[in-house]
Structure formats: structure tokens, C-alpha cells
Amino acid sequence: MVHLKRFEAPSLAEALRSVEKECGRDALVIDTKSTRSGYVVVATAQQPQPDQQPGPVRRRIGQVLAPRRWTPAFHEIAQAGTTFGLSSRILRVIENALLGTRVNLNTPGDPSLPTTAARVLKALVPCGELDQRILALVGPTGVGKTTSLAKLAARAVRTRHESVAIVSLDTYRVAAVEQMRAFSEMLGIPFTVAFTPLDLRRAVAEHATADRILIDTTGRGPFDTDAIASLAGALEIDGMHTALCLQAGQRYRDAAATLDAFAGLEPMGMIITKWDETTAPGEVLSLAIERELPIAFITDGQEVPEAMIPADPGVLAAAALGLAEDTAETIL
Ligand SMILES: Nc1nc2c(ncn2[C@@H]2O[C@H](COP(=O)(O)OP(=O)(O)OP(=O)(O)O)[C@@H](O)[C@H]2O)c(=O)[nH]1
Ligand SMILES: [Mg+2]
Numbered sequence: 143m144v145h146l147k148r149f150e151a152p153s154l155a156e157a158l159r160s161v162e163k164e165c166g167r168d169a170l171v172i173d174t175k176s177t178r179s180g181y182v183v184v185a186t187a188q189q190p191q192p193d194q195q196p197g198p199v200r201r202r203i204g205q206v207l208a209p210r211r212w213t214p215a216f217h218e219i220a221q222a223g224t225t226f227g228l229s230s231r232i233l234r235v236i237e238n239a240l241l242g243t244r245v246n247l248n249t250p251g252d253p254s255l256p257t258t259a260a261r262v263l264k265a266l267v268p269c270g271e272l273d274q275r276i277l278a279l280v281g282p283t284g285v286g287k288t289t290s291l292a293k294l295a296a297r298a299v300r301t302r303h304e305s306v307a308i309v310s311l312d313t314y315r316v317a318a319v320e321q322m323r324a325f326s327e328m329l330g331i332p333f334t335v336a337f338t339p340l341d342l343r344r345a346v347a348e349h350a351t352a353d354r355i356l357i358d359t360t361g362r363g364p365f366d367t368d369a370i371a372s373l374a375g376a377l378e379i380d381g382m383h384t385a386l387c388l389q390a391g392q393r394y395r396d397a398a399a400t401l402d403a404f405a406g407l408e409p410m411g412m413i414i415t416k417w418d419e420t421t422a423p424g425e426v427l428s429l430a431i432e433r434e435l436p437i438a439f440i441t442d443g444q445e446v447p448e449a450m451i452p453a454d455p456g457v458l459a460a461a462a463l464g465l466a467e468d469t470a471e472t473i474l
Pocket of ligand 2: 287288289312318358359360361
């Protein structure tokens with residue numbers, strides 16, 4: 143017997159969290175539907191235990207669980223989304239949402255389908271600003287935390303005319319500290335290196351009148367649990383917020399492991415970095431959607447401060463479904 147289970151929750155992320163809890167990480171999602179009160183997800187644990195499921199039954203399971211095909215008209219959109227890296231769970235949600243619209247899903251050619259699909263996706267993409275006064279950028283090694291921090295600082299100083307202070311907790315890389323010091327001098331803003339959590343506390347207190355305090359941290363891989371825990375301890379300061387930097391080209395599973403590893407730091411948003419270095423940023427985008435973690439910025443190059451743009455759900459949705467960039471404006 144295949145045990146299909148139905149999970150209902152106000153948001154897709156919550157429903158998928160319940161799926162993962164009950165059916166495991168490799169759960170197979172059979173169907174997703176948006177309802178008036180939220181989402182319904184039908185799922186099952188992916189691999190039946192060999193000792194519980196004799197051969198013939200397992201073969202039947204294969205038949206039962208063969209993924210439902212995309213409706214003919216949705217096929218092209220689904221292909222574009224898949225190439226971009228969007229998860230089939232998200233694509234299924236979009237397709238199901240379209241069933242409740244006037245779009246014709248049975249015969250290809252309805253000109254309103256792509257924009258309607260993008261409108262549905264747009265509503266799912268969580269975006270939000272990073273407007274917190276004290277903000278630390280955290281994440282794995284080499285993803286672009288220091289560069290993104292410099293971009294945020296330049297933006298705050300030059301565009302918003304704010305008083306900004308930078309504190310670096312990253313004493314691991316001397317060259318990076320010197321680079322940040324030179325950059326701060328160029329912007330005419332104070333720069334402090336914090337060697338201990340107490341130094342960080344002092345630096346934050348010292349800049350009590352600054353409009354913004356930006357904190358750079360040492361990169362930590364998702365399995366460096368002790369280091370992440372001690373980073374969390376160091377950042378336990380009143381008013382402290384964190385944002386997670388994730389590389390756009392990261393695979394879904396690895397990005398999910400990173401998110402899990404940094405969950406203790408309660409990131410209030412994310413910066414997706416190195417968008418220019420991948421053709422499939424949709425895996426990280428799917429994760430942001432499923433976990434409802436707001437995306438604040440996308441960075442798409444090394445240039446400071448130019449290569450960083452505020453995340454726009456319409457633009458992201460259009461890109462994810464292979465629509466021309468200028469269609470983003472019509473997906474209102
Ligand atoms: N192509 C591209 N390169 C980037 C982007 N952001 C950062 N980089 C480059 O990536 C490299 C690493 O960037 P850092 O900002 O030092 O990364 P980090 O996360 O601070 O690294 P650690 O502190 O060592 O963990 C540098 O060469 C940056 O110029 C981006 O959006 N696109
Ligand atoms: Mg760094």
C-alpha cells in the first residue's frame with residue numbers, strides 16, 4: 143500500500159514543512175493545490191522500506207507515483223521553469239493555481255498563459271528590504287558577504303545619506319580586513335575590527351548614534367556547526383539582525399542544508415549572490431519560496447556598489463519562467 147497523506151496549511155512553506163516532518167526529506171509530492179484558506183499538499187515517503195514492501199508492490203508503487211504530466215499548454219512554461227532550476231513542486235503549484243483562472247490549459251496557444259503564470263509565481267516570491275539598523279551578513283565561505291556588505295554600505299551612504307559604521311568580525315582573513323578598511327576610508331565611515339564578542343558589543347555601543355551598523359562575519363560552511371553556534375553567540379546583542387548570503391548557483395539540497403545550519407541565527411532575509419555566475423538560480427529561488435525567507439537583494443557582479451539590485455518579485459517571476467524582462471511590468 144502506498145500511503146498518500148494530505149497536508150493542509152495556511153502557507154505552502156508550512157505545508158511542505160509538515161510533509162518533510164512526516165514523510166522525510168525525500169518525500170514525493172504528488173499534488174499541490176492552493177485553496178481559499180492556504181495550500182493542500184498530497185505527499186508520500188519516497189522510498190518504501192525494502193523489507194516492508196515486496197517486489198511486485200514496489201513495482202506498482204512506481205506506477206502509482208509516476209509524476210503527473212503537465213497539461214499541454216503548461217508544458218512550455220514548465221520546461222522554462224525547470225531549465226531555470228525551479229522545483230517541480232513550485233511549478234505544480236502554479237499549474238494548479240491556473241486551473242482556477244480563465245486561462246485555457248488544455249490547448250496550447252492562450253496568449254495570457256505566460257503572464258498569468260508569472261503573476262501566480264510573483265505572488266509566491268517573498269521579497270523584503272533589509273532595513274534593520276544593526277545588520278550582520280552571515281553565510282558560507284566565499285559567497286560574497288564582504289562584497290555585499292560593501293555594496294550595502296555604499297548604497298546607504300551615497301543614496302540614502304545615512305551615517306554608517308562597519309564592524310568586521312572576520313579576523314580570519316587579514317587581506318579582507320585591510321580591503322574593508324580601505325573601502326571604509328574611501329566612503330569616510332568608521333571601521334572597527336572586533337576580535338571578540340565583547341569587542342563587538344563595545345563597537346555596537348560606540349556607534350549608538352549611527353543610522354546603520356553593518357557587521358561582516360567569517361564564512362562558515364553548513365557543517366561547521368560549532369563555529370556557527372559561536373557566531374550565533376557573538377551576535378546575541380539587542381537589536382541585532384542577520385541576513386543570509388546564498389550563492390545563486392547553489393543546488394537546492396546544499397542551499398537547504400545551509401539554511402538549516404544558519405536557522406539558529408534567525409536570518410530575517412537573504413541576499414542571493416553571484417546571479418551572474420549561474421544559469422539555474424531557480425533552485426535557491428525555490429528554496430526561498432518554500433521557506434518563505436524574503437529575498438532583499440540580488441548581486442550580479444563584483445563591482446561595488448553597482449552590482450546589486452533590490453529583489454523584485456515580478457522581475458524574478460518573469461526571469462524564472464523565461465519571459466522577456468520587460469514583461470515584468472505587465473505582471474502587476
Ligand atoms: N561574479 C560575481 N562575483 C562576486 C559577487 N559577489 C562577490 N563576488 C566575488 O566573489 C569573491 C568572494 O567575495 P567575498 O565578498 O570576499 O566573499 P565572502 O563571503 O566575504 O568570503 P569569506 O569572507 O572568505 O567567507 C570575490 O572575488 C568577489 O569579488 C557577485 O555577485 N558576482
Ligand atoms: Mg568575507
